[in-house]
Amino acid sequence: MLRVCLRGANATARRNCGRTPLTNLQHCRHYTAGETSGGAAKVVAAGLVTVGGGIGGAILYAKWDHKFRAAVEKNVPYSDWLLGLALGPASQDGGFPVKTQMEIAQPPSMMEKQMKTSKAKPEKKVKEAAESPAKETGPVPAQPAQSLEEASAEATHIISAISEVPSVPAPCDTEAAAVKEECKETAAVQPDTESPAAAEPIKERPVEEVAARLAQQDQEEQDIVASISASLEESLASSAKATLQAIGAQEAALQAITRHTHKLKEAMEAEEKSAQWKDLEAALADRTGAVDDAGAALLKANEALDSLKSVIDKSKGLKASAVRPLVLAAEENLHNMVVDLDKVVTKVQSAESEAKIVSQYSELVNEAKQQFQREVSSLTPEIQANWKGLTGKLSVDDLNALIAHAHRRIDQLNRELAEQRVREQIHIDAALEQQKLEDQKALEKAVNTSLQHFKEEARLEQERKLSELREVMEAEMRTQLRRQAAAHTDHVQDVLKVQDQELRAEAEQVLSSKMLEQETCYRQLSQEQLDNFTLDMNTAYARLKGMEEAIDSHVVAEEQARKAHQLWLSVEALSYTLKTADADSPTVPLESAAQVVRDSCGDSDFALALASALPEQSLQRGVYSEASLRARFNSLRSLVRRVALIDESHNSLYQYFLSYLQAVLLFEAKQEAPPAHLSSEDLDPFKLLSYASYCLEHGDLELAAKLVNQLRGEARRVVEDWLTEARLTLETRQVISLLSAYANAVGLGTTQAP
Amino acid sequence: MLCSGEKHVKTAPELHLTLLARHKLMFSMSEKELGKKWDRCLADGAIKLGTGLGLGIVFSVLFFKRHTWPISFGSGAGLGMAYANCQNDLRSHYLLHRSQKEQ
Numbered sequence: 128m129l130r131v132c133l134r135g136a137n138a139t140a141r142r143n144c145g146r147t148p149l150t151n152l153q154h155c156r157h158y159t160a161g162e163t164s165g166g167a168a169k170v171v172a173a174g175l176v177t178v179g180g181g182i183g184g185a186i187l188y189a190k191w192d193h194k195f196r197a198a199v200e201k202n203v204p205y206s207d208w209l210l211g212l213a214l215g216p217a218s219q220d221g222g223f224p225v226k227t228q229m230e231i232a233q234p235p236s237m238m239e240k241q242m243k244t245s246k247a248k249p250e251k252k253v254k255e256a257a258e259s260p261a262k263e264t265g266p267v268p269a270q271p272a273q274s275l276e277e278a279s280a281e282a283t284h285i286i287s288a289i290s291e292v293p294s295v296p297a298p299c300d301t302e303a304a305a306v307k308e309e310c311k312e313t314a315a316v317q318p319d320t321e322s323p324a325a326a327e328p329i330k331e332r333p334v335e336e337v338a339a340r341l342a343q344q345d346q347e348e349q350d351i352v353a354s355i356s357a358s359l360e361e362s363l364a365s366s367a368k369a370t371l372q373a374i375g376a377q378e379a380a381l382q383a384i385t386r387h388t389h390k391l392k393e394a395m396e397a398e399e400k401s402a403q404w405k406d407l408e409a410a411l412a413d414r415t416g417a418v419d420d421a422g423a424a425l426l427k428a429n430e431a432l433d434s435l436k437s438v439i440d441k442s443k444g445l446k447a448s449a450v451r452p453l454v455l456a457a458e459e460n461l462h463n464m465v466v467d468l469d470k471v472v473t474k475v476q477s478a479e480s481e482a483k484i485v486s487q488y489s490e491l492v493n494e495a496k497q498q499f500q501r502e503v504s505s506l507t508p509e510i511q512a513n514w515k516g517l518t519g520k521l522s523v524d525d526l527n528a529l530i531a532h533a534h535r536r537i538d539q540l541n542r543e544l545a546e547q548r549v550r551e552q553i554h555i556d557a558a559l560e561q562q563k564l565e566d567q568k569a570l571e572k573a574v575n576t577s578l579q580h581f582k583e584e585a586r587l588e589q590e591r592k593l594s595e596l597r598e599v600m601e602a603e604m605r606t607q608l609r610r611q612a613a614a615h616t617d618h619v620q621d622v623l624k625v626q627d628q629e630l631r632a633e634a635e636q637v638l639s640s641k642m643l644e645q646e647t648c649y650r651q652l653s654q655e656q657l658d659n660f661t662l663d664m665n666t667a668y669a670r671l672k673g674m675e676e677a678i679d680s681h682v683v684a685e686e687q688a689r690k691a692h693q694l695w696l697s698v699e700a701l702s703y704t705l706k707t708a709d710a711d712s713p714t715v716p717l718e719s720a721a722q723v724v725r726d727s728c729g730d731s732d733f734a735l736a737l738a739s740a741l742p743e744q745s746l747q748r749g750v751y752s753e754a755s756l757r758a759r760f761n762s763l764r765s766l767v768r769r770v771a772l773i774d775e776s777h778n779s780l781y782q783y784f785l786s787y788l789q790a791v792l793l794f795e796a797k798q799e800a801p802p803a804h805l806s807s808e809d810l811d812p813f814k815l816l817s818y819a820s821y822c823l824e825h826g827d828l829e830l831a832a833k834l835v836n837q838l839r840g841e842a843r844r845v846v847e848d849w850l851t852e853a854r855l856t857l858e859t860r861q862v863i864s865l866l867s868a869y870a871n872a873v874g875l876g877t878t879q880a881p
Numbered sequence: 882m883l884c885s886g887e888k889h890v891k892t893a894p895e896l897h898l899t900l901l902a903r904h905k906l907m908f909s910m911s912e913k914e915l916g917k918k919w920d921r922c923l924a925d926g927a928i929k930l931g932t933g934l935g936l937g938i939v940f941s942v943l944f945f946k947r948h949t950w951p952i953s954f955g956s957g958a959g960l961g962m963a964y965a966n967c968q969n970d971l972r973s974h975y976l977l978h979r980s981q982k983e984q
Contacts, residue, residue, distance in 0.1 A: 759912075762912070763912050766912050766915060770915065774975075778968075778971060778972045779968055779972070780968045780971065841915075844911060844914075844974060845912050845914070845915060846911065846912070848909050848910050848911035848912065849910075849911070849912065
């Protein structure tokens with residue numbers, strides 16, 4: 128678009144060419160810029176609105192839908208910051224539901240557990256309240272169930288109190304479930320105690336408290352048991368005594384009755400005698416007395432039994448579990464006593480009935496006898512009653528009268544017998560009826576008593592069975608508890624073992640580390656000591672060695688010094704030999720001196736090298752001194768001047784003549800100081816000669832040789848030998864100066880310090 | 882003046898050589914060479930001149946009827962030869978000799 132505008136602008140510019148195309152362009156640009164700016168602003172504004180709307184919409188939706196928010200936060204970077212700014216931090220509703228559920232699940236179980244413990248508490252409280260004699264709770268049949276619940280609650284309470292492990296969710300749930308059931312059961316059994324239980328603070332009691340409570344309860348139980356047993360025993364004893372007494376009395380009565388009956392029988396069968404009658408009367412009196420005694424004793428026994436029963440009932444009402452066997456035994460005893468008493472009473476009653484029959488019979492017989500007596504007496508008034516002994520005393524008439532009476536009696540009796548026979552049936556029926564009634568009564572009574580006895584027995588049996596079952600259950604529970612205890616002890620043992628192992632390992636580790644430390648310490652110390660000792664030894668040894676070395680070095684140094692002195696002396700000798708040169712002749716050959724120097728060098732390579740660096744010619748032939756060289760040079764100078772022009776190319780005779788001419792005509796300074804740097808001008812032979820003679824005059828042979836070395840051509844050939852000599856001298860002098868310097872240095876070094 | 886030590890035991894020819902070398906060394910003076918050369922030159926010149934003269938004279942007397950030209954010729958030749966010889970002698974160092982060249 129811009130290009131189009133520009134093209135348009137260009138076109139206008141071309142059209143308006145010459146006029147101010149630049150301004151036009153600028154105008155156009157303004158226009159185009161304005162146009163484009165208008166369009167661009169619109170586009171930008173539209174874009175911004177869209178984006179803003181999108182973002183706002185997304186934020187709103189995220190506020191409403193958390194999943195969307197989470198998705199956006201996950202996928203778009205920095206959106207969580209933006210959303211946090213706009214909406215605040217993400218709420219945790221959908222965040223972690225599982226955890227909160229779990230968390231929520233935990234407290235209820237804990238609450239329930241605590242509720243269960245609190246329920247067990249009120250149970251205990253109730254039990255304690257019931258132990259007080261003022262309160263009697265629950266009927267007896269509900270008591271075994273309650274006691275079962277108590278036992279189970281007790282056990283769970285003990286278990287929960289002893290195992291004070293914080294509840295883990297999974298077992299907690301099952302425990303909670305089990306606890307819930309128990310709670311429900313206990314709640315069902317004791318609805319009246321729930322309200323006080325809810326009001327109590329729910330907390331788990333510590334083990335010691337529980338143990339104390341248990342101990343207290345045991346103590347109380349034991350006290351109760353003791354008291355009950357004492358009372359039971361007392362009452363049992365009293366009742367037993369009474370019962371025995373009663374039984375004894377009854378037996379006595381029975382015996383008296385039987386005796387009486389027997390006596391009566393005897394009296395009836397035998398003849399009546401006063402002694403017998405007396406015995407009989409006595410027996411009767413005995414019997415009545417005995418019966419009375421028996422009756423009284425029975426009453427007493429019944430009283431005692433009743434009291435025992437009341438005591439038993441009372442003790443049953445106390446609901447102490449340990450009392451039950453005692454109670455049971457007491458009840459059994461009571462039952463046995465009652466049974467015995469009843470038996471004896473029935474015996475006595477049967478005996479009494481027998482006695483009654485016998486007495487009736489005896490009465491009848493007596494009556495008959497009396498009637499007969501009366502009849503006989505009416506017939507024979509003079510005959511006494513005891514007619515059995517009168518067989519010899521009766522007359523015939525009496526006998527006939529007696530026989531007639533007897534016949535009459537017999538007839539009467541026959542008649543009565545016939546009558547009786549006729550009325551036999553009726554009598555028998557009546558008697559049977561009577562007997563039936565009596566039998567019925569007796570049967571009823573017997574049935575009642577036996578029913579009572581059986582009931583009692585059944586109840587006792589039931590009680591016994593119950594107690595047995597309870598014992599069995601107790602035993603089972605005990606075994607289970609024992610098993611659990613055993614498991615617990617095993618577990619505790621295992622844990623202890625593991626802990627022991629761990630602790631042992633730890634302790635051993637600590638011990639070993641400590642031991643290691645100590646050992647390392649000790650080793651360090653010993654090593655230190657050793658090191659110190661070795662150090663000392665080493666230092667001492669080093670010092671000794673040092674001293675020895677010092678001494679040796681002293682010796683060596685002295686040797687060296689001596690050698691150095693020798694060297695110096697030899698070098699001095701050598702340098703002195705240099706001075707032996709005359710003006711013309713060279714020095715003495717330096718061979719011997721050099722040899723001496725070489726000998727006195729010793730093992731100094733430097734000196735040896737130097738000594739062997741002496742040029743051969745100087746050794747064989749000797750060297751010229753400086754003065755001779757100077758003199759020679761002076762003689763050479765004129766020659767060199769003369770052949771200055773001669774070189775390779777210019778060496779004809781004519782050149783010779785010219786150079787001779789030059790030498791004659793040219794004047795140079797005799798001596799001229801040579802410059803520091805030689806330029807090309809200075810390489811002129813004449814100049815060089817003047818420089819060289821200056822140098823020679825000033826003793827600088829080296830520079831003179833250097834300058835002379837610059838000569839070229841024939842001049843050079845002429846001075847060649849001089850140069851060689853100069854070189855030799857210089858070499859020798861250099862070597863000797865080096866040697867002397869070295870010898871001086873060595874000597875100085877050795878003399879000053881080793 | 883033998884070198885001491887085992888290293889420097891020399892045989893007879895060596896000894897001879899060293900004596901010569903020493904002699905050479907002792908007495909080699911390069912500056913005297915020119916003088917020697919001039920001496921030779923002059924001597925040679927003189928001889929050649931004389932010989933030339935003489936021969937010239939002889940020849941002039943004998944063959945050339947006492948003309949003076951053979952004398953001057955002879956002396957000139959002699960002088961010339963002497964000049965050439967002198968020059969050659971003086972140049973001899975700068976010229977490579979055939980033997981040196983061949984080497």
